[in-house]
Amino acid sequence: MTSLQNRADVIVVGGGPAGASTAWALARNGIETLIVDRARFPRAKPCAEYLSPQAARLLHEMGVLEGLERSGVTTLSGMRIHAGSASFEGNFAGSHGFRGFRNRGIAVRRERLDALLLDAARAAGARVLENAVVQDVVRDDSGAAVGVSLRRDSTVIELRARHVVGADGIRSVVARRLGLARRMRWPSRYAFVTHWEGVADVGDGVTNVAVVTDSSRATAAAGDADGFVVKLVASHATLAPHFSHARQISAVLPTGPFGSRAKAACAAGATLVGDAADFYDPFTGKGIYAALRGGELLAPYVVESLRAPNARAQRAALEAYDRCRRHEFGGKWRLERLVSIAVAHPPLLALIARRLHARCDLADLLVGVAGDFVPPREVLNLRFAMRLFAPLTATEAA
Ligand SMILES: Cc1cc2nc3c(=O)[nH]c(=O)nc-3n(C[C@H](O)[C@H](O)[C@H](O)COP(=O)(O)OP(=O)(O)OC[C@H]3O[C@@H](n4cnc5c(N)ncnc54)[C@H](O)[C@@H]3O)c2cc1C
Structure with missing residues (x-):
């Protein structure tokens, strides 16, 4: 030494x-x-x-x-x-x-x-x-x-x-x-990250694609991480049309477990x-x-x-x-x-998403927490949960 x-x-x-x-x-x-x-x-x-x-x-x-x-x-x-x-x-x-x-x-x-x-x-x-x-x-x-x-x-x-x-x-x-x-031990998640060009630009003409998944799907993807991401994007109803003329420009970087x-x-x-x-x-x-x-x-x-x-x-x-x-x-x-917990329970996640779609003020607050300028306590309280699940007015439900 x-x-x-x-x-x-x-x-x-x-x-x-x-x-x-x-x-x-x-x-x-x-x-x-x-x-x-x-x-x-x-x-x-x-x-x-x-x-x-x-x-x-x-x-x-x-x-x-x-x-x-x-x-x-x-x-x-x-x-x-x-x-x-x-x-x-x-x-x-x-x-x-x-x-x-x-x-x-x-x-x-x-x-x-x-x-x-x-x-x-x-x-x-x-x-x-x-x-x-x-x-x-x-x-x-x-x-x-x-x-x-x-x-x-x-x-x-x-x-x-x-x-x-x-x-x-x-x-x-x-x-x-x-x-x-x-x-x-939980959640045991992995990610596959790559870059494409020709999609919505997020800097330098390039779009970042990051797939986060559980350990069983990540294990199944082992050996063909590129194929896994390409197939997933192609099978996604909302994403696929955006990628029809796009080109993958970097190899997939796998990472995890987190x-x-x-x-x-x-x-x-x-x-x-x-x-x-x-x-x-x-x-x-x-x-x-x-x-x-x-x-x-x-x-x-x-x-x-x-x-x-x-x-x-x-x-x-x-x-x-x-x-x-x-x-x-x-x-x-x-x-x-x-x-x-919500991500692991898709029906619960979809219910919360529908509620937040109707309550833009609460969605802004939650996204403000993700943006690091709203303190988490603003959404981690009973009042927020009650407002989120309160019956919607006719305008909110429309
Ligand atoms: C899939 C995925 C998506 C993410 N997306 C986002 C996002 O959109 N926005 C966001 O804010 N965060 C995101 N994150 C989290 C973010 O990447 C990390 O929290 C951030 O990089 C942490 O910074 P850090 O400096 O602690 O660690 P790192 O950025 O990992 O830096 C650690 C450094 O230590 C060095 N190092 C490691 N081991 C050794 C060693 N033995 N000797 C010497 N050097 C060593 C490495 O080379 C590296 O440069 C994401 C993470 C993942 C996995």
Whole structure:
């Protein structure tokens, strides 16, 4: 093993949105930060590539939003959800007094977005080491994280730091090595993501197609992921006509199973952020916002722990981050669970879709939650459920 005298205050494992956002905020606080990623950027990432109106605030803070907007990025005015023969639409323009940072979402290729975010972290002063696969977390005699060991080409290198951030996505090595990883048995979903051109344009003349399915269908698709997606699109009454003259331009990227939530987002000398801390289901499509916001939340607690006078005070700072994270994202986790239950029961989903079709104000509120500018508590209450299932007036039922 080669041991480099390469130290940083903080090593951030993973340079996706969570790692870039964390490193950006730390570097701006004068913390010597090193991002380590196994990929070379720009790199592909299976994703539906939708960014919520409120994610725009974090892109703006990092100095990335205006450039994206100037380059003519595709914007989304809301969401249309189909459930069998039922469907409803919600608008991002604002609802019940809530407004997003922008009144539109953004569709942008992850190759482009993630490279821009990493550049923003670099510009703030973070160093970036690409093509470096972290294999383990190095710990001291007390068990506290003091660095990582990684493989770069065929060399194993040990890098030391005062704090390690696991921002390495859904199958986080950092979470696993620290004993924090926890898989959720249900729902067990997989996704197949590809790009087509010649359909409704969502940026660069390209449309993203992301199929999320259960484990039995995903297993059946193994070996022919492209055929699986093509057949599914062709058999879908609403989608098929849009794809009649379209051309698939990228191979299907399969990913899954999803469903993981760390037992805690901290351990001695280390923290987790983004999908490494929790990822439930891509249906509500909020992962990029949560990754960026997670980094914004985490950075001040890491700074506090680095300045703490002793191990006890360090631990207290990191545990406060864990609590803050639960407070921030708890509502989102509960809503995702309810959405999953509805998706697993198509008649229930269709009933809710019909109700939301008739109640545009409630549809806007729900889509505002998906847009990250309406707090989840606005829809996670008895009053919302009662209004949703109340008898419709003649106009609403028409
Ligand atoms: C099918 C699907 C569709 C989705 N659609 C949307 C959507 O439309 N909108 C939305 O907001 N969210 C969506 N999401 C969720 C979103 O993609 C994630 O929540 C987001 O990417 C999380 O960012 P992250 O930085 O935590 O992790 P990632 O983006 O996964 O980044 C992790 C980084 O860590 C690196 N890494 C991993 N292991 C190691 C290692 N051992 N050593 C070094 N580096 C490592 C990886 O190379 C990667 O760059 C979707 C997810 C899926 C699966």
